[in-house]
Amino acid sequence: MPKVPKRRHSHHLIEEDERRAFVQAVNECGPDFNSYRTVCVYKMKAMWNKAFREHQQKSPACEGKLSCDLEKEEKRGFSSRQTLICTSCSYKSDKYSLYEELETGKPGRKPSKLDKAVHVGLSQTPIASSSMSKIILSGNMQAPAASSLQRRANKVLKNIVDVNKMDLRKRKNEIIEINRLRGKEDPNTISVQMDGMYNNPLYSGVGRTPFQLATQTVHTTAENINKQTIIY
Numbered sequence: 001m002p003k004v005p006k007r008r009h010s011h012h013l014i015e016e017d018e019r020r021a022f023v024q025a026v027n028e029c030g031p032d033f034n035s036y037r038t039v040c041v042y043k044m045k046a047m048w049n050k051a052f053r054e055h056q057q058k059s060p061a062c063e064g065k066l067s068c069d070l071e072k073e074e075k076r077g078f079s080s081r082q083t084l085i086c087t088s089c090s091y092k093s094d095k096y097s098l099y100e101e102l103e104t105g106k107p108g109r110k111p112s113k114l115d116k117a118v119h120v121g122l123s124q125t126p127i128a129s130s131s132m133s134k135i136i137l138s139g140n141m142q143a144p145a146a147s148s149l150q151r152r153a154n155k156v157l158k159n160i161v162d163v164n165k166m167d168l169r170k171r172k173n174e175i176i177e178i179n180r181l182r183g184k185e186d187p188n189t190i191s192v193q194m195d196g197m198y199n200n201p202l203y204s205g206v207g208r209t210p211f212q213l214a215t216q217t218v219h220t221t222a223e224n225i226n227k228q229t230i231i232y
């Protein structure tokens with residue numbers, strides 16, 4: 001008796017179905033049909049709900065499906081602006097921004113909150129924006145152009161430096177105030193304890209110098225006035 005496993009047969013059917021769905025998706029949405037986008041959930045929800053209602057009102061008898069018009073897509077950093085079209089009738093939705101906008105108080109296009117927020121994370125990790133792009137693009141996700149990443153990074157990094165300076169100034173003034181209340185002669189003198197660390201191992205200077213060799217040194221400073229002992 002010939003052995004034709006049933007599972008193999010059904011497996012082939014599934015593959016055929018998948019292949020057909022793939023071809024249909026390419027025809028309807030273009031070659032980008034299986035790429036990924038970053039969308040803000042509530043913005044996406046609003047877009048689909050409004051478009052479904054509009055489509056039904058405009059063409060009540062239409063059985064067509066709504067799809068993203070990727071040819072008309074406007075890329076905005078990690079996110080995009082999308083238009084929905086019907087595969088059967090002539091329905092076309094408004095263009096929707098699928099990201100939250102950042103209020104700048106200036107005229108012109110408002111940047112995406114997401115694009116700015118990502119740079120805060122990037123500034124606290126050892127990878128460069130080019131590495132981040134590589135990771136994102138290898139996942140078939142949309143990444144901002146290198147030039148726009150650099151432009152945004154310059155702005156965000158300056159903001160981070162400004163915020164840190166402001167914070168340090170505030171802390172310094174608090175310490176000076178504590179010193180003043182304690183009746184210290186010179187309230188501007190802040191007592192600290194420090195610990196240093198070199199980039200070369202301790203034994204690297206053996207036989208050459210009684211001290212430790214180093215080309216770089218890092219110091220951690222903790223002030224001794226505040227109860228919280230803030231470390232810098």
Ligand SMILES: [Zn+2]
Nearest residue numbers: 062064086089
């Ligand atoms: Zn339609």
